[in-house]
Amino acid sequence: xxxxxxxxxxxxxxxxxxxxxxxxxxxxxxxxxxxxxxxxxxxxxxxxxxxxxxxxxxxxxxxxxxxxxxxxxxxxxxxxxxxxxxxxxxxxxxxxxxxxxxxxxxxxxxxxxxxxxxxxxxxxxxxxxxxxxxxxxxxxxxxxxxxxxxxxxxxxxxxxxxxxxxxxxxxxxxxxxxxxxxxxxxxxxxxxxxxxxxxxxxxxxxxxxxxxxxxxxxxxxxxxxxxxxxxxxxxxxxxxxxxxxxxx
Amino acid sequence: xxxxxxxxxxxxxxxxxxxxxxxxxxxxxxxxxxxxxxxxxxxxxxxxxxxxxxxxxxxxxxxxxxxxxxxxxxxxxxxxxxxxxxxxxxxxxxxxxxxxxxxxxxxxxxxxxxxxxxxxxxxxxxxxxxxxxxxxxxxxxxxxxxxxxxxxxxxxxxxxxxxxxxxxxxxxxxxxxxxxxxxxxxxxxxxxxxxxxxxxxxxxxxxxxxxxxxxxxxxxxxxxxxxxxxxxxxxxxxxxxxxxxxxxxxxxxxxxxxxxxxxxxxxxxxxxxxxxxxxxxxxxxxxxxxxxxxxx
Numbered sequence: 001x002x003x004x005x006x007x008x009x010x011x012x013x014x015x016x017x018x019x020x021x022x023x024x025x026x027x028x029x030x031x032x033x034x035x036x037x038x039x040x041x042x043x044x045x046x047x048x049x050x051x052x053x054x055x056x057x058x059x060x061x062x063x064x065x066x067x068x069x070x071x072x073x074x075x076x077x078x079x080x081x082x083x084x085x086x087x088x089x090x091x092x093x094x095x096x097x098x099x100x101x102x103x104x105x106x107x108x109x110x111x112x113x114x115x116x117x118x119x120x121x122x123x124x125x126x127x128x129x130x131x132x133x134x135x136x137x138x139x140x141x142x143x144x145x146x147x148x149x150x151x152x153x154x155x156x157x158x159x160x161x162x163x164x165x166x167x168x169x170x171x172x173x174x175x176x177x178x179x180x181x182x183x184x185x186x187x188x189x190x191x192x193x194x195x196x197x198x199x200x201x202x203x204x205x206x207x208x209x210x211x212x213x214x215x216x217x218x219x220x221x222x223x224x225x226x227x228x229x230x231x232x233x234x235x236x237x238x239x240x241x242x243x244x245x246x247x248x
Numbered sequence: 249x250x251x252x253x254x255x256x257x258x259x260x261x262x263x264x265x266x267x268x269x270x271x272x273x274x275x276x277x278x279x280x281x282x283x284x285x286x287x288x289x290x291x292x293x294x295x296x297x298x299x300x301x302x303x304x305x306x307x308x309x310x311x312x313x314x315x316x317x318x319x320x321x322x323x324x325x326x327x328x329x330x331x332x333x334x335x336x337x338x339x340x341x342x343x344x345x346x347x348x349x350x351x352x353x354x355x356x357x358x359x360x361x362x363x364x365x366x367x368x369x370x371x372x373x374x375x376x377x378x379x380x381x382x383x384x385x386x387x388x389x390x391x392x393x394x395x396x397x398x399x400x401x402x403x404x405x406x407x408x409x410x411x412x413x414x415x416x417x418x419x420x421x422x423x424x425x426x427x428x429x430x431x432x433x434x435x436x437x438x439x440x441x442x443x444x445x446x447x448x449x450x451x452x453x454x455x456x457x458x459x460x461x462x463x464x465x466x467x468x469x470x471x472x473x474x475x476x477x478x479x480x481x482x483x484x485x486x487x488x489x490x491x492x493x494x495x496x497x498x499x500x501x502x503x504x505x506x507x508x509x510x511x512x513x514x515x516x517x518x519x520x521x522x523x524x525x526x527x528x529x530x531x532x533x534x535x536x537x538x539x540x541x542x543x544x
Contacts, residue, residue, distance in 0.1 A: 095369075
C-alpha cells in the first residue's frame with residue numbers, strides 16, 4: 001500500500017471453509033480506498049472462495065475482516081450490503097431479460113443506468129436489456145453480470161474473473177473503463193488469470209496457492225512488472241508452478 | 249410401490265361419484281399432458297443444441313417422430329392407469345392428455361429450433377407477464393365475463409363453475425421459476441420481497457375477482473374466489489420458500505408432501521389448519537433466512 005493511502009478493507013487470518021474443507025488458510029491483506037486489487041492463482045487456489053467470503057456470499061470460518069474500519073467477519077449480510085458483486089454468469093435466470101436482472105439488483109432501470117455511467121456503453125448493454133438471458137451467449141451473460149455488480153451504486157465492488165468470455169474489444173473497453181472508475185474513487189477487487197491486466201491495470205494484488213498467500217504484490221512491485229511484463233510473467237508463472245509462499 | 253400406488257388410485261376412483269371422478273381424470277390428464285409436453289420439448293431442444301443427435305433433432309420429420317413416439321408412450325401409460333383405476337374415464341383422460349400436450353406446445357413452441365433460439369419466447373413471456381398487476385386484473389375480468397352467461401345455472405353448479413375457473417386462473421398466475429428465486433436470494437432479496445415480486449398478479453386477481461364476484465353473484469361466489477386465490481398464494485409461498493432451501497426436484501417433492509399434509513389436515517381437523525400453515529411457513533422462513541446472499 002502506498003504511503004498516505006487509506007485502508008478500506010483489511011483481512012487478518014481470514015479462513016474460509018467449503019463443505020467442511022478449509023480452502024482459504026489465514027489470508028492477510030489490506031486494500032486501499034480507490035484502488036484496484038487483483039487476486040491471481042491457479043484453479044482451485046481459493047480465489048473465488050476468498051472473494052465470495054469477502055462479498056458476504058460465504059461465511060468466514062475464522063479471522064478478522066474490517067471494512068471501512070468496521071469488524072464484519074461475523075456479519076455476512078453486513079459484508080454483502082457493503083459490496084457490489086457480480087453473480088456468476090451461469091446463475092442468471094434464463095427467463096429474465098437483461099433489464100429485469102438490473103432492476104432486481106438496482107431498483108429501477110433508470111437508476112441502474114445512472115449508476116453504471118460510462119460502463120453502460122463500455123459493456124454494450126443497450127441491446128441486452130430487452131434480450132432474454134437464456135438467449136444470450138456466455139459473453140453477453142458476463143456483461144450483464146458485471147453490470148449487476150455496479151447497478152446498486154456501491155463504492156466497493158468485487159468481480160470474479162470479469163474478463164472471462166469477453167471478446168478482445170469488450171475486454172479492452174471494460175478494462176479501460178474500470179481503471180477510469182477506480183481513478184474516480186471506486187475500490188475494486190478482482191480475481192484475474194491475465195497477468196498483463198494485473199501488471200498494467202491493478203494497483204496491488206496477491207497470488208494465492210493452495211489457499212495461502214504465495215506472493216503479495218504492492219504498488220512498487222506492479223510498477224516494475226508493468227515496465228517489464230515478460231519478466232514478471234515468467235517469474236509469476238514459476239511461482240504459480242511451485243506454489244511457494246513468500247512475500248515480494 | 250407401483251402396485252400400491254395403483255391400488256390406491258383404483259380405490260380412490262372407485263369410491264367417488266362419477267362427476268368428481270370425471271373432473272379429476274380430466275384435470276389429471278391435462279396436467280400430465282402439459283408436463284409431458286414440456287419435458288419432451290425440453291429434451292428435443294437439448295438434442296438440437298447440445299446433444300449428439302443434433303442433425304436428427306433439426307429435421308422436421310425426425311422431430312415429429314420423436315414427439316409422437318414419446319407421447320405415444322405417455323398416452324399408453326396414462327391409458328393403462330385409467331383402465332386400472334376406472335375404465336369409463338378413458339374417454340376423458342386421453343383427450344385431456346392430448347389437450348395438455350397442445351397447451352404445452354403452444355407455450356413452448358412445437359417448431360424448429362430457430363424459434364427456440366429466437367427473440368420470441370412465449371413461455372418466458374407468459375411467465376414474466378403473469379407477475380404483473382395487469383395480468384391478475386385481466387384474469388379477473390376473464391373470470392367475470394365468463395360468469396355472465398353462467399348466472400342462469402343452478403346455484404350449486406354455478407359455485408362449482410366459479411371454483412374451477414378461479415382455481416385454473418389463479419394457478420396460471422402462481423407460476424414460479426426456481427432459477428429466479430435462487431438469483432433473487434443471491435442478490436440479497438429476502439423471502440418477503442421474493443414473494444411480493446411473484447404475487448402481484450395474484451393480488452390483483454384477488455381484489456378485482458372478489459369484488460366483481462361479490463357484486464355479480466353474491467358473497468358465496470366471492471368467498472370461493474378468495475379461497476382459491478388464497479390457496480394459490482399459499483402454494484406459491486411454499487414453493488418460493490422451498491426453492492430458497494433446496495434444488496428444484498427436492499423442493500417440488502417437499503411442497504407436494506406439505507400440500508398433501510395440509511389437505512389431510514383441512515379434511516380431518518380444519519380448525520388446526522391455520523396453525524399448521526403458520527408453523528410450516530415459519531419453519532421454512534427461519535431456515536431460508538440464512539440463505540439470503542449465500543452463494544455456495
